[in-house]
Amino acid sequence: MAAAAALALAGCAPAVDVAPAADAADPGCAPMMVALPDAIGEHRLRKTNSQATAAWGDPSRVILRCGVNIPGPTTDRCVSVNDVDWVIKEGNPVWTLTTFGREPATEILMDPDKISSATVLADLSAAAAKIKASRNCVGQEDLQDLPTSK
Numbered sequence: 199m200a201a202a203a204a205l206a207l208a209g210c211a212p213a214v215d216v217a218p219a220a221d222a223a224d225p226g227c228a229p230m231m232v233a234l235p236d237a238i239g240e241h242r243l244r245k246t247n248s249q250a251t252a253a254w255g256d257p258s259r260v261i262l263r264c265g266v267n268i269p270g271p272t273t274d275r276c277v278s279v280n281d282v283d284w285v286i287k288e289g290n291p292v293w294t295l296t297t298f299g300r301e302p303a304t305e306i307l308m309d310p311d312k313i314s315s316a317t318v319l320a321d322l323s324a325a326a327a328k329i330k331a332s333r334n335c336v337g338q339e340d341l342q343d344l345p346t347s348k
Contacts, residue, residue: 214258218248221265224302229328230264238321239313259313262322266305269296276335279316280323283335286315295319297326299333 227250234252236243241255250264275286276298283298284306293315295306304326308318 213245213247214253216246216248216251216253216261216263218251219263219265219305220267221302222248222250222263224265226302226329227264230304230325233325233328234262235321235325239317241313255313259308260318261307262304264304265302266296268301268303269298277319278335279319280327282323282326283331284319285335297329298335299331300326300329301332302329304329
């Protein structure tokens, strides 16, 4: 009887429909996916219907997709949280946060009016760090230290 009740409850929370990234089948996504937190802030991890994707909250407050296009050089803002670099594209209302210098790359979609980007990045950086970094963001201050040709 308890098994039937558990099955009935599981049916109440349908899987979140998330389109997979182009390289979602990249085996490099696996270490990060198994390290994802059970919650971001107060929002619980939910099941999704696509490989290398995750969602938190009901309705979803955070969507994650591994295997997205790797960002190249950009003038978009880049922040480092717990040694993970993230390129931030501020949309209205959805922001896209993409790991920089990690292959495969991971993308997070979130609305900063619904959940703090600082909370999202702090809670997801440990999992994102499971994908080894090969590059880091460089800022204007870093460019001032480049050697000059004389």
